[in-house]
Amino acid sequence: MSAAHGPRLLAVSDLHVRHQENREITDALSPGHPGDWLIVAGDVDERVDSVVGTLAALAGRFATVLWVPGNHELWSRAKHADGAAESLRGVARYGELVRRCREVGVLTPEDAYPVWDGPGGPAVVAPLFVPYDYSFLPAGTSTPDDGLAAAYAAGVVCTDEHLMYPDPHPTRQAWSADRVARTAARLDALDPGLPTVLVNHWPLVREPCDVLRHPEFALWCGTTATADWHRRYRASAVVHGHLHIPRTVVVDGVPFVEASLGYPREWRRHSERVGGYFPDLLPRTVLPAS
Secondary structure (H helix, E strand, O other): HHHOOOOOOEEEEEEOOOHHHHHHHHHOOOOOOOEEEEOOOOOOOOOOHHHHHHHHHHHHOOEEEEEOOOOOEEOOOHHHHOOOOOOOOHHHHHHHHHHHHHHOOOOOOOOOOEEOOOOOOOEEEEOOOOOOOOOOOOOOOHHHHHHHHHHHHHOOOOOOOHHHHOHHHHHHHHHHHHHHHHHHHHHHHHOOOOOOOEEEOOOOOOOHHHHHHOOHHHHHOOHHHHOOOOHHEEEEEEEEOOOOOOOEEEEEEEEEEEEEEHHHHHHHHHHHHHOHHHHHHHOOEOOOOO
């Protein structure tokens, strides 16, 4: 990427830096222009110190770094409970990540949404935290309970069921509903004259999930409550991760950019498909649109 092209709004997600190869790829991410911004759409790592350290290093290279949490950042493992931060669960864990990100100058869903004034702008870049609520139902099911029963019967169960706690909310659905309400209120208050770039770890619409190898996994991939947000909030683009299927899906004329790296075994397969070393395609350019 040449600096002569001007600054760009860039995105990555699902870096999973606990894998050494992914750590090396992440360490090599660098701007092509001093004004480049970088969106990090979740799943940096599972340990708070590693998440914040990785983001701090990126913030030292890019003009602005924005982060949204993925499910892996919100996992709480007993074996990792070797410090106060690692023992936190649910809302408290998310709050600690926000606090630590602010200390290293990384923007979070709790901060004022910045305006990208570079090529392709102006546009409000809105990092969101809206998790799933089991409403992306498998075919033949009509309720979340039915969908979960079908997923368990098929042997397709997300690790979140064991490690992602909604405390103090009674359920993950309740946490999702709370985040939907809080986030919609903020987005409703935006300048209606400006387009947006919406960023969430989980897809805001169902369509990117249509190619999942195990369709039952869609239960853990989003909420139907955000299905119209790309239209309602004037999105120029939507950025997400989570699926580990890096591609762009256009819905209602809006590009939904999945910026995932994913696990080494996955990006090696992508590399073979595109005829080159897949991580060289990261970070993805969001604005200006190609």
